[in-house]
Amino acid sequence: MSLPEPESVSQASEADGSRGPSSSRRNFLQLAAGAAAGTIITQYSTEIGVALEQATDGDLEVVWLQGQACTGCTISVLQGQYPTLEEVLSEFRLEVTFHPTIMPEAGEVAIDAMSDSPDVLIVEGSIPVDIPEAATVGQTPDGESKPLVDWVQELAPESEYVLAVGNCASFGGWPAAENKRNLYDLGANVTGARGLQFEQRTERGVLGPDFTSGAGLPVINLAGCPVHPDYVLLTIATVLNGHVPELDAYNRPKPFYEPLVHDNCPLRGYFDRGEFAETPGDEGCLIKIGCAGPYTRCDDQTRLWNDGTSVCLNVGSPCIGCMEPGFWDRFAPMGEEVERQSLFGSITAEQAGWAGVAAAGVGIGAHAVRKATGYGSFDGDEDAEAAAEASPESSAEPTDGDTED
Numbered sequence: 001m002s003l004p005e006p007e008s009v010s011q012a013s014e015a016d017g018s019r020g021p022s023s024s025r026r027n028f029l030q031l032a033a034g035a036a037a038g039t040i041i042t043q044y045s046t047e048i049g050v051a052l053e054q055a056t057d058g059d060l061e062v063v064w065l066q067g068q069a070c071t072g073c074t075i076s077v078l079q080g081q082y083p084t085l086e087e088v089l090s091e092f093r094l095e096v097t098f099h100p101t102i103m104p105e106a107g108e109v110a111i112d113a114m115s116d117s118p119d120v121l122i123v124e125g126s127i128p129v130d131i132p133e134a135a136t137v138g139q140t141p142d143g144e145s146k147p148l149v150d151w152v153q154e155l156a157p158e159s160e161y162v163l164a165v166g167n168c169a170s171f172g173g174w175p176a177a178e179n180k181r182n183l184y185d186l187g188a189n190v191t192g193a194r195g196l197q198f199e200q201r202t203e204r205g206v207l208g209p210d211f212t213s214g215a216g217l218p219v220i221n222l223a224g225c226p227v228h229p230d231y232v233l234l235t236i237a238t239v240l241n242g243h244v245p246e247l248d249a250y251n252r253p254k255p256f257y258e259p260l261v262h263d264n265c266p267l268r269g270y271f272d273r274g275e276f277a278e279t280p281g282d283e284g285c286l287i288k289i290g291c292a293g294p295y296t297r298c299d300d301q302t303r304l305w306n307d308g309t310s311v312c313l314n315v316g317s318p319c320i321g322c323m324e325p326g327f328w329d330r331f332a333p334m335g336e337e338v339e340r341q342s343l344f345g346s347i348t349a350e351q352a353g354w355a356g357v358a359a360a361g362v363g364i365g366a367h368a369v370r371k372a373t374g375y376g377s378f379d380g381d382e383d384a385e386a387a388a389e390a391s392p393e394s395s396a397e398p399t400d401g402d403t404e405d
């Protein structure tokens, strides 16, 4: 079927005044970003349904491929509650013509059912290019196992929209880890794992930096380990209604991936008072035991997980930066203070905390303290760094004090 022509958020607003809650052409990503903590999907489940229903008044074909992954992103989406994936498939007539985990067919029947020009191509897991046979689907006409990279390169240009679901498909994820400590003598990224358009923080994915889908968009990266189910369903609802979500330098929808974990953390008061946990289970900010919250962007501190129940920092676990390119090496080893990645020198957590305490005494705001100490929101710095490193000409290696061993 034909899909609505893509239009920007501002175009949609001008055309139909689509900011109101009753409009079925509202930008759902903006709506999601502006909603109260953890309740957006519950509050707006009807409208999400309307959006999907409107976009899918005929059958829309979806192909979901899995590469080097643990299937955690599929499990995460299956756990989504409002609407459930089952409702998405049965009521909103998204026809998933191929999904290795949930389709009943197998073998040649499954391959034959796969659309060769899907409306939405979803890829979960990284794509191995050095050992292509590490991830294969079906066979070639010669009877050889067909590498996933070939499927991706064939199907992506024929698809209206391409979504990379999870950190592995977006940036390479853990299969692309450098293995900095050379555990088990395995070496670094032995399979040549890459994301669809990125390899870690550079645009060296299997589709290349200039790829655009039929709708004229790059791959939309829905990072996370796993992806948040809301991000998948709301993004599908948005693009199928013809809206273009604003993307950041790593092609992540900004409404989901712009907030800084550190700024919305429930333990933030401890940080500002300079009170730090020394071991897991201690009271205090978790930065000294490996929290990557100051370097990680996503809205899950307010959206929460598991049907709006909780998030890592609510249960004593440091943020491990799962939404970021470069996860996992960038924040490894877990449990140890993340090597400083700001543009400020070697200030320690204690110094940052004491600076916060002192600043509070003389009335300096928390933002100024964060800038002064190098902890916290590095708005300018981070964006410039991301833009520079997203450039095809840029170095493959992170700079500015990024991880090294």
Ligand code: SF4
Pocket (backbone or CB within 6 Å): 261, 262, 263, 265, 266, 267, 268, 269, 271, 284, 285, 286, 287, 291, 292, 293, 294, 313, 319
């Ligand atoms: S460093 Fe981590 S635990 Fe501490 S306030 Fe920031 S996000 Fe929360």
Ligand code: SF4
Pocket (backbone or CB within 6 Å): 225, 261, 296, 298, 300, 311, 312, 313, 318, 319, 320, 321, 322, 323
């Ligand atoms: S708190 Fe950090 S590690 Fe946990 S899910 Fe969110 S981004 Fe990922």
